[in-house]
Amino acid sequence: HPHPFSTEDLSIYYGSFEAVKKVNLAFPEQTVTALIGPSGCGKSTFLRSLNRMNDEIASSSTTGHIWMDGQDLTAPETDVIKLRQQIGMVWQRPNPFYKSIYNNIAFGPKYRGVRKKKQLDEIVESSLRKAALWDEVKDRLHDSALALSGGQQQRLCIARALSVEPKILLLDEPASALDPVSTGKVEELITELKKELRIVIVTHNMQQAARISDYTAYFYVGSLVEHGKTNDIFTNP
Ligand code: ADP
Ligand code: ADP
Numbered sequence: 001h002p003h004p005f006s007t008e009d010l011s012i013y014y015g016s017f018e019a020v021k022k023v024n025l026a027f028p029e030q031t032v033t034a035l036i037g038p039s040g041c042g043k044s045t046f047l048r049s050l051n052r053m054n055d056e057i058a059s060s061s062t063t064g065h066i067w068m069d070g071q072d073l074t075a076p077e078t079d080v081i082k083l084r085q086q087i088g089m090v091w092q093r094p095n096p097f098y099k100s101i102y103n104n105i106a107f108g109p110k111y112r113g114v115r116k117k118k119q120l121d122e123i124v125e126s127s128l129r130k131a132a133l134w135d136e137v138k139d140r141l142h143d144s145a146l147a148l149s150g151g152q153q154q155r156l157c158i159a160r161a162l163s164v165e166p167k168i169l170l171l172d173e174p175a176s177a178l179d180p181v182s183t184g185k186v187e188e189l190i191t192e193l194k195k196e197l198r199i200v201i202v203t204h205n206m207q208q209a210a211r212i213s214d215y216t217a218y219f220y221v222g223s224l225v226e227h228g229k230t231n232d233i234f235t236n237p
Pocket of ligand 2: 037041042043044046058
């Protein structure tokens with residue numbers, strides 16, 4: 001397997017309905033891959049399957065493989081909690097915990113066993129800096145996360161995902177609930193973050209895909225029908 005993160009003949013079913021059909025897709029390092037296609041074509045299902053989030057839906061089942069560093073993530077023995085730290089997810093609607101800004105970020109590292117306050121402080125600051133939120137919140141870290149604007153909450157959710165040092169970030173329409181200014185900030189952030197990790201993003205917005213992605217994967221009725229460099233896909237008829 002030449003690529004350390006890829007899918008091989010990945011199919012996702014809801015009951016007997018095949019929502020994602022034998023998809024083979026590789027995600028190179030330091031790139032953004034945009035998943036596009038009409039509503040209902042399987043983009044979210046495919047995205048959510050990459051960190052086994054789709055397992056939470058009782059009717060859902062999977063065939064095929066997801067390879068990361070030579071391991072098959074679809075194997076039953078996969079530790080999904082650990083996996084979801086390595087492959088972080090940010091949803092369409094910002095979903096901060098009902099906790100302070102600080103504890104939204106510190107929660108994951110604490111769960112992983114980080115106990116020293118100084119170390120947690122450092123992780124909170126560096127995660128918020130990476131998500132371009134530090135300057136806006138550094139004086140109110142102990143306020144409720146729910147007091148933040150929608151755009152700030154979404155960057156907080158990105159910071160929360162980053163706090164456990166993921167290798168891959170999955171973004172499901174991360175800006176579609178945001179105003180244009182906040183959308184621009186999230187897009188800038190994505191471009192900055194890809195220097196450190198791989199990003200896979202579902203978007204309805206073609207212009208957004210063209211602006212921020214290196215590769216585009218076009219889904220249609222569950223199948224991957226086109227995949228290539230974004231520049232080629234958006235310039236060739
Ligand atoms: P979007 O395409 O904007 O992500 P959807 O309407 O496809 O929104 O999905 C919203 C939620 O509803 C998802 O959690 C999805 O799993 C669920 N959902 C979508 N279609 C069905 C369906 N046919 N039966 C049950 N749940 C569904
Ligand atoms: P997209 O993200 O491209 O809008 P989805 O992955 O949400 O597509 O949905 C793909 C197909 O799977 C659709 O036909 C949808 O109705 C169906 N689907 C999505 N979620 C569920 C679910 N939880 N249960 C049953 N069917 C679902």
